[in-house]
Amino acid sequence: MGTGRTTLEVGADGVAVITIVNPPVNSLSIDVLYSLNDNYEQALRRNDVKAIVVTGAGGKFSGGFDISSFSAILGEKVGQPSAGFISIDIITNTWEGARKPSVAAIDGLALGGGLEVAMACHARVSTSSAQLGLPELQLGVIPGFGGTQRLPRLVGLTKALEMILMSRPIKGEEAHSLGLVDAIVSSDQLVKTAKLWALDIVEFRKPWVKSLFKTDKLEPLGEAREILNFARAQAKKQAANLQHPLVCIDVIEEGVISGPLAGLQKEANSFQTVVASETCKSLVHVFFAQRSTSKVPGITNLGLKPREITKVAILGGGLMGSGIATALVLSNFPVILKEVNADFLRAGINRIRANLQSRVKKGKMTEENFEKSLSLVKGALDYESFTDVDLVIEAVIEDVSLKQQVFADLEKYCPSHCILASNTSTIDLNLIGKSTNSMDRIVGAHFFSPAHIMPLLEIVRTHKTSPQVVLDLLDIGTKIHKTPIVVGNCTGFAVNRMFFPYTQSALLFVDHGLDPYKIDRACTKFGMPMGPFRMVDLVGFGVAVAIGVQYLQSFPDRCYKSMLMPLMLKDKRSGEASGKGFYKYDERRKISPDPEIKKYIEKSRSAAGVTPDPELMKLSDKDIIEMVFLPVVNEACRVLDEGVVVKASDLDIGSIMGMGFPPYRGGIIFWADSLGAAYIHKRLDEWTKKYGDFFKPCSCLAQLAASGGQLSTAAGQVKARL
Numbered sequence: 133m134g135t136g137r138t139t140l141e142v143g144a145d146g147v148a149v150i151t152i153v154n155p156p157v158n159s160l161s162i163d164v165l166y167s168l169n170d171n172y173e174q175a176l177r178r179n180d181v182k183a184i185v186v187t188g189a190g191g192k193f194s195g196g197f198d199i200s201s202f203s204a205i206l207g208e209k210v211g212q213p214s215a216g217f218i219s220i221d222i223i224t225n226t227w228e229g230a231r232k233p234s235v236a237a238i239d240g241l242a243l244g245g246g247l248e249v250a251m252a253c254h255a256r257v258s259t260s261s262a263q264l265g266l267p268e269l270q271l272g273v274i275p276g277f278g279g280t281q282r283l284p285r286l287v288g289l290t291k292a293l294e295m296i297l298m299s300r301p302i303k304g305e306e307a308h309s310l311g312l313v314d315a316i317v318s319s320d321q322l323v324k325t326a327k328l329w330a331l332d333i334v335e336f337r338k339p340w341v342k343s344l345f346k347t348d349k350l351e352p353l354g355e356a357r358e359i360l361n362f363a364r365a366q367a368k369k370q371a372a373n374l375q376h377p378l379v380c381i382d383v384i385e386e387g388v389i390s391g392p393l394a395g396l397q398k399e400a401n402s403f404q405t406v407v408a409s410e411t412c413k414s415l416v417h418v419f420f421a422q423r424s425t426s427k428v429p430g431i432t433n434l435g436l437k438p439r440e441i442t443k444v445a446i447l448g449g450g451l452m453g454s455g456i457a458t459a460l461v462l463s464n465f466p467v468i469l470k471e472v473n474a475d476f477l478r479a480g481i482n483r484i485r486a487n488l489q490s491r492v493k494k495g496k497m498t499e500e501n502f503e504k505s506l507s508l509v510k511g512a513l514d515y516e517s518f519t520d521v522d523l524v525i526e527a528v529i530e531d532v533s534l535k536q537q538v539f540a541d542l543e544k545y546c547p548s549h550c551i552l553a554s555n556t557s558t559i560d561l562n563l564i565g566k567s568t569n570s571m572d573r574i575v576g577a578h579f580f581s582p583a584h585i586m587p588l589l590e591i592v593r594t595h596k597t598s599p600q601v602v603l604d605l606l607d608i609g610t611k612i613h614k615t616p617i618v619v620g621n622c623t624g625f626a627v628n629r630m631f632f633p634y635t636q637s638a639l640l641f642v643d644h645g646l647d648p649y650k651i652d653r654a655c656t657k658f659g660m661p662m663g664p665f666r667m668v669d670l671v672g673f674g675v676a677v678a679i680g681v682q683y684l685q686s687f688p689d690r691c692y693k694s695m696l697m698p699l700m701l702k703d704k705r706s707g708e709a710s711g712k713g714f715y716k717y718d719e720r721r722k723i724s725p726d727p728e729i730k731k732y733i734e735k736s737r738s739a740a741g742v743t744p745d746p747e748l749m750k751l752s753d754k755d756i757i758e759m760v761f762l763p764v765v766n767e768a769c770r771v772l773d774e775g776v777v778v779k780a781s782d783l784d785i786g787s788i789m790g791m792g793f794p795p796y797r798g799g800i801i802f803w804a805d806s807l808g809a810a811y812i813h814k815r816l817d818e819w820t821k822k823y824g825d826f827f828k829p830c831s832c833l834a835q836l837a838a839s840g841g842q843l844s845t846a847a848g849q850v851k852a853r854l
């Protein structure tokens with residue numbers, strides 16, 4: 133903060149150009165807003181100024197209010213403007229109400245507060261590629277500079293609600309067709325056109341429009357109410373735990389019913405409330421945490437440059453291999469898909485085709501792009517075409533000796549600069565590369581299934597992986613629109629490892645008498661996309677049991693050996709794919725609870741030698757959530773303590789993007805810190821005494837509990853194993 137400013141330049145034509153300068157995205161910090169207002173006032177005072185153009189430096193109008201000052205405002209580190217001071221006194225009364233017209237010249241992006249400033253101008257000129265939107269809801273706040281009032285008046289209620297509730301920006305062309313911008317021009321003509329437009333307004337050749345008082349785009353009252361009620365119902369359905377979308381709809385409604393000034397006032401008051409909410413704090417944390425995953429000490433601060441990757445090969449066309457190939461071709465990387473025989477190869481390419489086709493069906497891809505993407509895939513049955521590949525991603529089955537053979541072959545056939553990546557989810561990379569001399573270029577590229585959809589990529593490095601290789605993968609990850617986190621080498625790496633107690637804890641409590649469906653319901657109410665039992669149904673019991681064995685071997689002191697899934701497997705009940713798991717599935721994959729599972733639970737219970745605990749029947753949802761997630765927090769603490777990740781916020785991002793932990797709770801560590809290490813330790817301790825060592829708090833958690841420390845700072849205190 134404190135570096136942003138605006139500049140004022142008055143031309144001989146009598147137009148004052150005010151430019152927002154606050155790299156990298158010209159965010160509107162409090163300083164910038166005050167400087168913008170000073171320059172506006174100066175332009176309004178000066179006799180040689182007839183009209184004003186507002187624009188942004190470096191090809192970007194503005195990325196909106198400075199998100200990092202949300203917390204500064206709340207912490208009163210900067211003077212908190214009173215509700216409505218910026219949106220009513222400054223933007224509406226001083227700028228929109230001025231006696232001189234202003235035109236916004238928009239390039240690059242006009243988001244949030246940026247678009248709100250532009251909407252208060254009397255016209256907008258934009259480039260066709262500029263992004264315009266009000267994405268505030270993704271940060272847990274509502275538009276706070278008049279956006280809830282002006283956007284519906286410029287584009288109509290239905291479109292405005294869609295843009296605001298989905299936090300979805302639109303491009304300049306669409307904005308033009310909707311009436312949000314008045315003209316589209318190229319970047320080099322932008323300011324010139326905006327100046328002429330402003331002078332035309334002065335000369336009454338173009339209309340002088342105050343967006344706040346436009347009514348022609350607003351739907352009639354009855355229709356508007358219906359649209360708002362529909363939006364309310366949708367918002368509740370999509371995110372039952374979130375209040376701010378409903379607050380936003382109420383604010384928009386106030387403007388439609390009682391007029392824009394009443395709407396502005398309500399917006400200003402409501403903004404003050406939502407910016408102080410836990411949801412906003414969590415989502416702002418996630419915004420910055422996500423951006424910080426790509427800043428890795430010892431990798432990204434060495435002055436290295438990512439190398440160009442032009443050709444990628446993938447070994448194995450199964451679910452993972454085909455998903456990874458899909459992700460790559462979607463970002464225009466040519467891919468060689470290698471399989472062991474023609475049938476498997478055909479099946480792999482067909483999977484890629486189906487993945488792409490599903491995008492076409494959903495309207496996310498044109499037929500032309502479909503053909504183009506598919507043409508980037510070339511099949512191979514041997515290593516002949518591997519002589520010029522820059523990156524190989526191995527995605528064969530989880531078999532150590534097979535992987536060892538594959539990596540020995542890769543070393544033989546690929547050029548010496550080629551990165552050799554494995555998509556293993558559990559196997560030690562040192563073991564995989566044991567018989568090679570290439571450990572410096574062996575790295576894990578752990579995608580989450582389905583790989584073309586899930587946004588997370590774990591980049592796993594060993595002690596020997598070179599920083600250049602990690603940097604190259606970070607670059608590729610970003611290019612294929614994944615959020616990469618760099619992690620150390622251990623069973624399950626960071627994300628799967630910290631989440632293995634999620635299902636195990638649920639299985640333990642079912643043995644002790646808790647109803648599995650009640651556990652799943654509590655988890656989905658908490659915000660998980662699915663509970664642990666629905667999740668293992670989806671993964672399949674065969675895979676889930678095999679993974680369980682890996683954890684048992686690596687962490688025998690803290691694994692719960694439930695017999696429930698093996699017992700069901702014996703009866704060929706293996707999850708969704710077999711039509712039956714913890715749930716029953718009909719032909720259309722609709723699920724329903726299955727009373728038959730009681731008999732398996734009883735068998736599992738007697739194998740474990742436990743009797744149902746009547747106390748467990750009375751548990752609240754909050755208790756259930758703590759019982760399944762606090763063991764996850766305990767393992768996350770170990771992951772931090774061992775330095776498997778370099779910062780705790782990487783686990784927040786891993787939990788959200790890899791496991792579906794609700795982002796509005798800030799991620800697993802952020803959520804745990806809201807409970808406090810002492811409380812978590814106490815609860816785990818209670819359950820250890822009652823149910824055994826599965827719950828035993830780790831030493832790192834015990835230390836934090838004793839010292840009153842926070843989990844979010846734990847990673848910095850240890851020697852990273854990375």
Ligand SMILES: C[C@H](O)CC(=O)SCCNC(=O)CCNC(=O)[C@H](O)C(C)(C)COP(=O)(O)OP(=O)(O)OC[C@H]1O[C@@H](n2cnc3c(N)ncnc32)[C@H](O)[C@@H]1OP(=O)(O)O
Pocket residue numbers: 156157159160195196197198199200241243244245246248267268271273274275276277279420423424
């Ligand atoms: C009162 C008002 O109604 C309230 C508001 O305006 S709230 C803010 C609304 N605006 C937003 O939500 C936009 C948030 N930003 C974004 O979506 C994206 O950053 C973007 C589309 C602008 C640019 O994306 P991209 O080019 O991929 O760059 P990205 O890495 O995200 O951002 C570049 C840098 O700008 C920072 N940044 C982006 N927008 C910012 C903002 N509004 N405030 C402060 N910093 C911001 C990022 O933290 C990042 O910093 P870093 O380099 O130190 O990590």
